[in-house]
Amino acid sequence: MVTEPVRPLRRNEIRQQNETLILQAAEKVFAEAGFGGATMQLIADLAGLPKANLHYYFATKEDLYRQVVQNIFEIWLHAADSMDNAPGPIEGIGAYIDAKMEISRRHPDGSKVWASEVMHGAPVIQDYLETTLRDWTTGRAALIQRWIDEGKMAPINPEHLLYMLWATTQHYADFGHQIETLNAGPLTDAQWQAAKASVKAMILRGIGAI
Amino acid sequence: MVTEPVRPLRRNEIRQQNETLILQAAEKVFAEAGFGGATMQLIADLAGLPKANLHYYFATKEDLYRQVVQNIFEIWLHAADSMDNAPGPIEGIGAYIDAKMEISRRHPDGSKVWASEVMHGAPVIQDYLETTLRDWTTGRAALIQRWIDEGKMAPINPEHLLYMLWATTQHYADFGHQIETLNAGPLTDAQWQAAKASVKAMILRGIGAI
């Protein structure tokens, strides 16, 4: 095997590289074991670093966990952009479902960490729920209400629609293991497409947009 | 305060009483802290028993946890009965949604424990998934397919419909904290009824049963 001589890394690069390395490992371990079941040693092993090095970059286990959760929350919020600037529910909600299904597929661990955090009473991100998420929710609920008023969809309670969107899309990540067991294996590309199509068809028809 | 003289408990009663006491406490603690975060001491305190007494009834933490998960699974399966013997999807799926929403309301802790178990790869109930749950699923999928063939609903993929039913109803338990935060307080009776109605309306219309 030929290993090309590696230029010594600069300070910033080292820091950046190790932090993301640790965060990736942490996300996986937290997802698989939960906060209480995760150990710094497991994360360190997965990251390929000595445990003491983790504590150099992240003072405590909570700090590391908090970072992981916040990262996920960012990704979450970005998916929302697909809903804006849409002429109606078919495009807006359709795109939102696509985006969230894609996140469930690409970041199942993040989704699990988030679910776990919320299930345990959101000890770390309660303030986010009360500020950012609440604002986001009321904004989108208003958007949905506008579509209803314009006769573009049936008069559904916007909040419950949002809950259904979250629940259905995230289920493919959070309960992925159950789905894989029932499916006798991971979903194929085609099956993911079918899932997306099914969800979109059911919800868009369910809200009277089709 | 008047405390009536209590007849000394018989052996069987003691055993039964303490076991359910422990199981209830365990369900709550496991739901709030996850398996890894839960401690036997916390469960003992909540049950009002010394820790050593827990180990008298349940040899290990895993044994106790396994019991909790199995109990939930039983409740889960019973809700399925509402789906059978229904003339069509409106009655069958409608009743199933009602039943599952009621479980989410009455047994939110159980739902969380189940979700946590599945999210972490179902280390304890993998065999249930592969046997009981798979059989149940294929059976109901066949039932749904029959309704489709009889023209009682649109040609939806039955598996994805089941996932949607599970996801949507359980979301009200598993993400109850998030919902309560956005709602600025627990759902009232009326709000629960509205939630049920919304879910039923969206899904039943979504599958073309209305």
Add this chain to the structure above:
DNA sequence: CTTAACCTTGACCATACGGTCAGGAAAAGA
């Protein structure tokens, strides 16, 4: 070259946890 700032890590510590056990109390059986 010298110095300061940053990075790395093996060894170590205090604590908390799951689990054990011996010995006693209470009920059931003979």
Add this chain to the structure above:
DNA sequence: TCTTTTCCTGACCGTATGGTCAAGGTTAAG
């Protein structure tokens, strides 16, 4: 009543975990 079985519990134990630290290495700045 006497014996056996079941229940109860404080005290204890080994281990694993989060976190610390001091000493050494490496890069950047002066």
